[in-house]
Amino acid sequence: MAPSAKRRKNLDPLAQAIANFANAPVVKRAPPTVAPEATAPAPPDVAAVPSPRQASATVSNPGKAHAHNPRRDRKANSAAAPSKPQADIRKAQDELPIAQYRGEIQRAVRNSEVLVLIGETGSGKSTQVPQYLHRQSWCKRRKVKIGTEEVNVGGMIAITQPRRVAATTLAHRVAREEGTPLKPGERDGTVGYSVRFDHKVPRGTRIKFLTEGMILQELLRDPNLRDYSAIIVDEIHERSLDVDLLVGFLKQMLAGDNAGRGGIPLKVIIMSATADVEVIQSFFRDIYPEEKQSEAIQVLRIEGRQYPVQTLYEPEPVTNINDALVDMALKVHTQEPFPGDILAFFIGQEEIESAQKLIEQRAAELASNVPKIKAVPLYGQLSMEAQKDAFMPVKAPFTRKIVLATNIAETSVTVPGVRYVIDCGKAKVKQFRTRLGMESLLVKPISKSSAIQRKGRAGREGPGKCFRLYTEEGYEGLREADLPEILRNDVLGAVLTMKARGIQDVINFPLIDPPDIEAIKRAMFHLYFLGALDQNGQLTSEGSHMARLPLPAPLATVLLAAPLPEYDCLLEAIDVVSLITAGGDIFLQLQSEEEQEEIGEVRSELHRREGDIITLLTTMQRYTSENTDRNAWCQARGINGRNMRQALNIRRQLRDLCVKQKLLADKPPADPQPFVPVSPDRAENIIKCFLKGFAHKVATLQPDGTYATAEGKHTVAIHPSSVLYGKKKEAIMFLEHIYTTKNFAKKVSAIQGAWILEAMESRYL
Numbered sequence: 001m002a003p004s005a006k007r008r009k010n011l012d013p014l015a016q017a018i019a020n021f022a023n024a025p026v027v028k029r030a031p032p033t034v035a036p037e038a039t040a041p042a043p044p045d046v047a048a049v050p051s052p053r054q055a056s057a058t059v060s061n062p063g064k065a066h067a068h069n070p071r072r073d074r075k076a077n078s079a080a081a082p083s084k085p086q087a088d089i090r091k092a093q094d095e096l097p098i099a100q101y102r103g104e105i106q107r108a109v110r111n112s113e114v115l116v117l118i119g120e121t122g123s124g125k126s127t128q129v130p131q132y133l134h135r136q137s138w139c140k141r142r143k144v145k146i147g148t149e150e151v152n153v154g155g156m157i158a159i160t161q162p163r164r165v166a167a168t169t170l171a172h173r174v175a176r177e178e179g180t181p182l183k184p185g186e187r188d189g190t191v192g193y194s195v196r197f198d199h200k201v202p203r204g205t206r207i208k209f210l211t212e213g214m215i216l217q218e219l220l221r222d223p224n225l226r227d228y229s230a231i232i233v234d235e236i237h238e239r240s241l242d243v244d245l246l247v248g249f250l251k252q253m254l255a256g257d258n259a260g261r262g263g264i265p266l267k268v269i270i271m272s273a274t275a276d277v278e279v280i281q282s283f284f285r286d287i288y289p290e291e292k293q294s295e296a297i298q299v300l301r302i303e304g305r306q307y308p309v310q311t312l313y314e315p316e317p318v319t320n321i322n323d324a325l326v327d328m329a330l331k332v333h334t335q336e337p338f339p340g341d342i343l344a345f346f347i348g349q350e351e352i353e354s355a356q357k358l359i360e361q362r363a364a365e366l367a368s369n370v371p372k373i374k375a376v377p378l379y380g381q382l383s384m385e386a387q388k389d390a391f392m393p394v395k396a397p398f399t400r401k402i403v404l405a406t407n408i409a410e411t412s413v414t415v416p417g418v419r420y421v422i423d424c425g426k427a428k429v430k431q432f433r434t435r436l437g438m439e440s441l442l443v444k445p446i447s448k449s450s451a452i453q454r455k456g457r458a459g460r461e462g463p464g465k466c467f468r469l470y471t472e473e474g475y476e477g478l479r480e481a482d483l484p485e486i487l488r489n490d491v492l493g494a495v496l497t498m499k500a501r502g503i504q505d506v507i508n509f510p511l512i513d514p515p516d517i518e519a520i521k522r523a524m525f526h527l528y529f530l531g532a533l534d535q536n537g538q539l540t541s542e543g544s545h546m547a548r549l550p551l552p553a554p555l556a557t558v559l560l561a562a563p564l565p566e567y568d569c570l571l572e573a574i575d576v577v578s579l580i581t582a583g584g585d586i587f588l589q590l591q592s593e594e595e596q597e598e599i600g601e602v603r604s605e606l607h608r609r610e611g612d613i614i615t616l617l618t619t620m621q622r623y624t625s626e627n628t629d630r631n632a633w634c635q636a637r638g639i640n641g642r643n644m645r646q647a648l649n650i651r652r653q654l655r656d657l658c659v660k661q662k663l664l665a666d667k668p669p670a671d672p673q674p675f676v677p678v679s680p681d682r683a684e685n686i687i688k689c690f691l692k693g694f695a696h697k698v699a700t701l702q703p704d705g706t707y708a709t710a711e712g713k714h715t716v717a718i719h720p721s722s723v724l725y726g727k728k729k730e731a732i733m734f735l736e737h738i739y740t741t742k743n744f745a746k747k748v749s750a751i752q753g754a755w756i757l758e759a760m761e762s763r764y765l
């Protein structure tokens with residue numbers, strides 16, 4: 001039997017069903033016409049409003065207690081008999097633990113304002129809950145009168161995710177389950193998504209997956225979230241800065257009178273496998289009078305997981321975690337049954353890159369009767385296109401996929417094919433060091449919540465195993481949850497978002513864990529310096545533009561300054577900003593001496609003595625002037641082609657946004673445009689324009705040859721990835737600042753001391 005056929009045969013029925021479904025031609029169901037309630041009837045025994053006690057109780061035998069039949073409900077949903085692949089996927093849906101709770105969830109949402117839904121990883125929360133709700137009568141789009149204006153309110157469900165990869169993969173999955181897959185060129189559908197620089201929202205969308213940042217952007221445009229009937233906040237345990245802000249805004253809306261929504265209430269559903277229910281409940285509680293609290297805020301726990309996952313610990317603490325990860329990946333590969341892919345959690349991108357090489361080397365030495373290995377990286381700095389590889393089945397026969405991931409694969413995602421998880425127990429955590437005014441990347445032990453989430457990536461399509469590279473005592477010693485981002489990060493973006501939403505008193509904005517008042521004050525001062533706030537702390541019109549750009553405030557400041565006559569460099573600024581926000585480094589690290597000689601020489605034609613900003617600009621300009629083979633062009637220069645394509649996509653969107661915001665008069669001419677090197681004068685202007693956003697990130701050369709930051713006089717070194725590495729300049733400006741082995745400045749440009757004064761004076765005087 002051919003290995004691929006063997007592989008198929010070995011799949012269990014559910015995995016087979018999913019594989020069949022994924023490979024089968026898509027059968028499109030017509031976008032639903034809303035036939036509320038009747039389409040998903042409540043089971044006969046759940047008509048009464050539950051007491052809060054009932055609702056929050058764990059149901060030990062849910063199937064029996066609710067006499068609910070998901071298949072019967074589903075039958076009522078669709079008149080036409082489903083095709084085979086659809087029937088398979090429906091069977092898989094019905095077998096999820098959450099299916100037994102469908103009626104209970106529908107009823108709880110109908111009868112409450114806030115539902116906290118806790119269910120094990122893989123129980124079906126993210127994929128099923130929006131599907132259970134979007135045909136309910138309260139979710140209908142309604143025409144209402146607000147003052148003299150007639151507006152539509154509701155009709156859609158938003159479901160937020162902490163990460164882009166989760167939002168897009170879930171949207172694709174749910175769209176297929178709904179029978180309206182997201183295909184290029186397809187304009188109609190039930191499910192869509194919106195993440196930074198990528199949106200697919202078909203006509204007729206009822207379920208929209210968004211990153212938390214995107215819904216905050218929507219809140220700026222529409223403070224009443226009129227498009228939505230419900231907001232599902234998924235994976236709240238991650239406690240990103242954005243999710244904390246989002247629940248703060250939702251709390252304010254729930255506490256209000258819904259006048260901006262024509263009286264139509266917004267439902268809020270908070271979901272997680274590992275969140276602290278009491279913290280969430282108590283956050284919302286004070287909106288309601290005591291006697292109404294338990295009715296308004298309900299809690300439901302979904303019991304059970306679909307497949308068992310066996311946890312295996314190390315007998316002794318591991319000394320070298322990176323070696324142990326590679327060894328374990330190969331051990332699992334050679335000792336565990338095939339098929340069954342492996343998902344291994346690494347500390348960070350660098351560790352993944354070197355492990356990938358090691359695994360590939362060692363895989364080449366395996367005997368011919370052992371399956372081959374395809375190692376696929378998955379980390380945040382990869383372009384979206386490159387991230388997709390981790391989710392694709394391996395095409396080559398008799399090959400096992402090993403996904404080497406950071407914690408971006410920790411929550412919410414299903415990596416199809418994965419049966420085995422390897423957890424190194426550590427992660428790189430960004431922490432803002434208030435005293436130093438800079439970020440550090442620290443390697444820290446993960447929390448129990450993270451360990452549970454990582455384990456939960458197995459057991460989604462069949463029984464699985466989780467290999468923890470730490471001892472059981474080590475696990476017991478982990479803290480329950482991670483520190484919320486708002487308590488360990490710079491709150492600049494958060495304060496700008498609050499101000500842009502009209503929050504005057506940011507210190508008293510409702511937050512689950514309010515940050516240090518000093519951190520808020522520092523952010524306000526920084527925003528004042530960037531021109532986003534005036535002396536009274538009021539949002540300026542620049543600040544309002546800044547908040548609407550999907551960029552960190554300093555980069556948004558650069559784009560707003562660029563059209564000014566003294567700089568006049570908006571197109572160039574967009575080119576640089578696109579490359580900076582596209583993903584990881586554009587220039588691949590040259591490994592061998594040979595590579596350094598060959599590629600280094602071709603690459604040097606892009607290098608500019610002014611530093612990384614003008615080098616990036618030259619790279620974009622040369623790339624877009626290339627009219628024959630852009631891939632070959634990238635390859636010859638050791639440039640990451642995927643990141644370049646991603647940057648082009650961002651460039652197009654930023655150009656459109658700037659036309660919309662009237663920063664750019666007309667659409668610029670299409671590529672390819674002839675390459676004209678930036679003149680030194682123009683380069684100076686462009687760097688000065690960046691200084692408007694980054695005057696706080698400058699350092700001057702000291703007599704001993706080191707650089708000291710203007711703010712705080714901390715020593716910084718130019719990072720080896722910079723074209724100015726090893727160079728001595730009077731002063732430098734850097735766009736990134738990171739503490740790893742030492743304090744490094746990245747994306748560095750040479751500046752003059754006088755320019756710093758100029759940039760400061762223009763703001764203060």
Ligand SMILES: Nc1ncnc2c1ncn2[C@@H]1O[C@H](COP(=O)(O)OP(=O)(O)OP(=O)(O)O)[C@@H](O)[C@H]1O
Nearest residue numbers: 121122123124125126127128173273412414416460
């Ligand atoms: N992209 C996908 N491909 C294949 N199966 C999938 C996919 N997404 C989801 N599934 C299936 O649906 C099940 C439920 O997934 P879902 O994301 O809804 O669970 P969840 O309860 O939200 O989990 P978590 O808390 O881990 O995010 C998975 O265990 C898996 O069997």
